Amino acid sequence: MREPENTPKPATPTRDRFRSSIGALAATLGSAIGLGNIWKFPSLAGQNGGATFVLLYLLCVLLVGLPVMIAELTVGRRARANAVHAYERLTPGKPWKLIGVAGVASAFMIMSFYTAVAGWVYAYIAKAAAGSLAVKADALGGIFGATVSGNFWPLFWQWVAIGVVGAVVMRGVSGGIERAIKRLMPALLVLLLVCDIRALSLPGAWTGVSYLFAPDFSKVTIGVVLAALGLAFFKLSIGMGAMTTYGSYMDPSENIPKTALRVALADTAVSLLAGLAIFPAVFAFGFQPNAGASLLFITIPAVFASMPFGRVITVVFFTLTAIAATGAMISLMEVVVAWLGERFRLSRTRATLAAMAAMAVVGLPVNLSNGSLAGIKVFGKNLFDLLDYTTSNIMLPVGGLFIALYVGWVWSYPTLRAALSNHEQLNNSRVSSLMHGLLRYVAPAAIAAIFLSCIGLIKV
Ligand code: PHE
Numbered sequence: 001m002r003e004p005e006n007t008p009k010p011a012t013p014t015r016d017r018f019r020s021s022i023g024a025l026a027a028t029l030g031s032a033i034g035l036g037n038i039w040k041f042p043s044l045a046g047q048n049g050g051a052t053f054v055l056l057y058l059l060c061v062l063l064v065g066l067p068v069m070i071a072e073l074t075v076g077r078r079a080r081a082n083a084v085h086a087y088e089r090l091t092p093g094k095p096w097k098l099i100g101v102a103g104v105a106s107a108f109m110i111m112s113f114y115t116a117v118a119g120w121v122y123a124y125i126a127k128a129a130a131g132s133l134a135v136k137a138d139a140l141g142g143i144f145g146a147t148v149s150g151n152f153w154p155l156f157w158q159w160v161a162i163g164v165v166g167a168v169v170m171r172g173v174s175g176g177i178e179r180a181i182k183r184l185m186p187a188l189l190v191l192l193l194v195c196d197i198r199a200l201s202l203p204g205a206w207t208g209v210s211y212l213f214a215p216d217f218s219k220v221t222i223g224v225v226l227a228a229l230g231l232a233f234f235k236l237s238i239g240m241g242a243m244t245t246y247g248s249y250m251d252p253s254e255n256i257p258k259t260a261l262r263v264a265l266a267d268t269a270v271s272l273l274a275g276l277a278i279f280p281a282v283f284a285f286g287f288q289p290n291a292g293a294s295l296l297f298i299t300i301p302a303v304f305a306s307m308p309f310g311r312v313i314t315v316v317f318f319t320l321t322a323i324a325a326t327g328a329m330i331s332l333m334e335v336v337v338a339w340l341g342e343r344f345r346l347s348r349t350r351a352t353l354a355a356m357a358a359m360a361v362v363g364l365p366v367n368l369s370n371g372s373l374a375g376i377k378v379f380g381k382n383l384f385d386l387l388d389y390t391t392s393n394i395m396l397p398v399g400g401l402f403i404a405l406y407v408g409w410v411w412s413y414p415t416l417r418a419a420l421s422n423h424e425q426l427n428n429s430r431v432s433s434l435m436h437g438l439l440r441y442v443a444p445a446a447i448a449a450i451f452l453s454c455i456g457l458i459k460v
Pocket of ligand 1: 031032033034035036037110233234235236237238240242328329331332
């Protein structure tokens with residue numbers, strides 16, 4: 001079951017690519033850094049025992065996330081095609097392209113709730129700048145409720161988010177995505193550091209720091225392990241084709257394992273820095289760390305409102321969150337645009353407009369499920385929570401499982417080694433054999449074991 005060893009020609013001769021290695025790194029990092037770092041990571045860590053969860057998460061990133069990310073980028077670069085066609089071109093006539101089909105579906109599913117949250121974040125920048133978040137803590141719950149539950153404003157902001165992302169994606173890979181993200185990433189880091197310095201200089205900040213770094217092993221359950229695994233997939237944007245698509249724009253000379261390692265480390269650093277901007281302030285002002293998703297929209301504004309320069313910091317904080325969310329949404333939309341463009345031979349403008357319209361349509365009921373459609377429940381969850389849970393905890397890990405199996409078992413070892421060492425231009429032989437082992441055995445076994453124990457088939 002081996003595919004031809006030589007790399008196919010690009011799908012279209014004029015296929016765009018990242019112009020520089022730093023651009024490729026920035027775009028990939030821009031996809032990884034997102035609401036996951038600021039909205040999911042701190043709230044999951046807060047609910048699941050702080051440092052213990054961080055530790056589990058790091059294990060998932062290193063043993064499963066990183067190998068899958070490297071595999072995906074490599075699939076994309078070898079095939080030079082979108083997430084669906086990539087598998088078709090490398091292994092024609094085989095069902096592996098279903099990984100890509102599921103990936104495009106996941107891109108829609110994630111976008112449907114992600115754009116809603118991004119919309120709230122955009123709205124909060126406006127609210128913070130206007131000073132309407134500088135109110136008593138108990139009023140903030142009402143403001144958040146009103147932000148997410150109307151029939152017009154949540155949709156309006158969701159469409160703004162889709163519009164901003166579409167405007168970037170429409171300009172193309174190098175002229176749009178690479179250019180925009182290269183400017184946004186440094187801004188994000190500076191804004192994050194401003195928040196960190198402010199939070200860490202508060203009296204009592206240390207409690208928050210130790211909360212994030214002191215392990216409490218009594219909190220570990222299999223559900224917590226699955227949550228850590230799901231977060232690793234969501235965070236690194238893997239298991240659904242975003243990395244395959246971005247890999248397809250990378251230069252043949254790009255050192256993929258190195259780029260992936262840098263992205264995983266920098267992304268984890270950003271999650272920890274976000275935690276350090278949030279928890280010290282939460283503790284210093286006597287709030288609860290385990291508020292879940294409302295941590296971002298209720299606790300944070302409350303905390304920031306009560307400190308000096310609070311209004312400025314709130315604007316800064318939501319701006320950096322919006323930047324992070326936008327970089328991630330760009331990659332989600334690009335998965336769909338690359339596929340639509342190459343599958344139906346549409347111009348980039350048309351493919352983007354079609355993707356935007358489709359995303360607005362699927363996003364609508366999901367967004368409204370926090371308000372007028374809240375009554376629709378599936379497995380006890382509203383549509384929003386259902387899609388959030390299903391993508392992170394099922395679709396992405398299952399996608400990752402098959403990607404690992406594909407590269408670990410279908411590709412021969414020499415193929416993998418040639419792809420990771422750029423045909424022996426780089427000295428990556430150790431990395432290649434390590435990746436081979438991780439993709440063949442460790443990652444699939446870990447994902448399968450976590451799933452099986454979650455559904456109760458194996459006991460831990
Ligand atoms: N990695 C992004 C985040 O942390 C989310 C994402 C998932 C983006 C999958 C692209 C693909 O917010």
